[in-house]
Amino acid sequence: MQGKIIKLLYNAQDYVSGQQMSDSLGVSRQAINKAVKSLKEKGFKIRSVTRKGYLLEKFPAVLCEEAVKCYLNTKFIGRNLKVLDTVDSTNDYLKKLAEDGAEAGIVVLAREQTAGKGRLGREWVSTKDNGIALSLLLRPELAPGEISSITPLSGLAMCRAINDFCMLDSRIKWPNDIIVGKKKLVGILTEMAAEADRVKYTVTGIGINVKQSVFPDDISHKATSIMLETGRHIDQNKFVAIILNYLEQELVLNHYSLGGQAAADYQKLCATIGRQVTFSRGKRNISGMAVSVNNSGELDVMLSNGTIATVNSGDVTVQGIY
Ligand code: BTN
Numbered sequence: 001m002q003g004k005i006i007k008l009l010y011n012a013q014d015y016v017s018g019q020q021m022s023d024s025l026g027v028s029r030q031a032i033n034k035a036v037k038s039l040k041e042k043g044f045k046i047r048s049v050t051r052k053g054y055l056l057e058k059f060p061a062v063l064c065e066e067a068v069k070c071y072l073n074t075k076f077i078g079r080n081l082k083v084l085d086t087v088d089s090t091n092d093y094l095k096k097l098a099e100d101g102a103e104a105g106i107v108v109l110a111r112e113q114t115a116g117k118g119r120l121g122r123e124w125v126s127t128k129d130n131g132i133a134l135s136l137l138l139r140p141e142l143a144p145g146e147i148s149s150i151t152p153l154s155g156l157a158m159c160r161a162i163n164d165f166c167m168l169d170s171r172i173k174w175p176n177d178i179i180v181g182k183k184k185l186v187g188i189l190t191e192m193a194a195e196a197d198r199v200k201y202t203v204t205g206i207g208i209n210v211k212q213s214v215f216p217d218d219i220s221h222k223a224t225s226i227m228l229e230t231g232r233h234i235d236q237n238k239f240v241a242i243i244l245n246y247l248e249q250e251l252v253l254n255h256y257s258l259g260g261q262a263a264a265d266y267q268k269l270c271a272t273i274g275r276q277v278t279f280s281r282g283k284r285n286i287s288g289m290a291v292s293v294n295n296s297g298e299l300d301v302m303l304s305n306g307t308i309a310t311v312n313s314g315d316v317t318v319q320g321i322y
Pocket of ligand 1: 206
């Protein structure tokens with residue numbers, strides 16, 4: 001009901017009387033008053049004027065379910081959305097919900113993570129309200145070997161959201177980082193649970209640096225934030241909705257597969273292609289020129305002897321980036 005009230009006020013862009021609200025939502029005036037009070041406590045600025053009604057003046061500065069939903073155009077992604085104050089890891093939290101039968105499309109956001117995880121067992125730091133930690137549950141009807149497109153398609157969606165909403169020129173550092181210039185802005189971690197021939201679910205976790213104005217010395221040469229790149233504070237709720245809109249578009253319209261136009265778009269946005277890269281095979285480090293990303297999301301690297309090596313996981317160092 002709080003979500004419906006906010007939508008009503010947002011769409012009206014003017015005063016809406018308590019009577020009008022109670023008529024269109026089919027609840028009492030008292031229930032409306034109570035819900036408006038709760039919304040104010042969540043950070044919405046709602047003016048109440050006798051004989052005029054309510055006017056929505058401002059959205060909360062912090063992440064808030066009703067605010068995100070106001071801008072959401074999706075069919076299923078984020079329709080069920082939870083915002084947590086603090087959690088160990090949104091990915092771990094969502095995996096538990098998935099095991100308990102949660103439906104595809106549910107999104108968990110946290111204002112702080114105490115044990116955020118990155119790829120390859122690394123840590124992802126999410127201090128209070130500085131960044132966005134978002135996890136999305138999917139249940140694609142795929143075999144375990146077919147989910148490798150989820151991270152690249154999510155990367156594509158992230159670039160589109162950042163470039164549209166923040167007016168930046170972000171690019172993808174294969175396989176799971178979004179960079180601006182030579183620095184990392186976003187990290188993506190997709191985890192899955194599967195049986196031998198069927199994916200039970202995937203959880204895609206996205207960590208975005210938003211408000212940081214400085215980073216610790218050891219990462220300041222390779223990390224950046226939206227604040228550092230634009231000099232502006234963004235409306236995090238609107239940004240999250242735009243991200244979810246693009247995620248649904250890229251994942252669902254492309255049937256969870258990086259082919260056709262999505263593959264071409266990915267190549268254009270991939271900063272790794274055309275650069276010298278170094279990757280490891282067993283104990284050896286191998287270098288070559290990244291030439292393309294194939295339809296399974298793997299990186300094709302041309303070696304000095306002219307052969308192509310296909311890299312599908314692990315760590316890749318890209319010359320000129322980090
Ligand atoms: C990486 O860069 O290695 C991936 C970082 C992924 C971080 C996000 S934040 C939301 C979700 N919850 C986690 O614990 N990790 C992902």
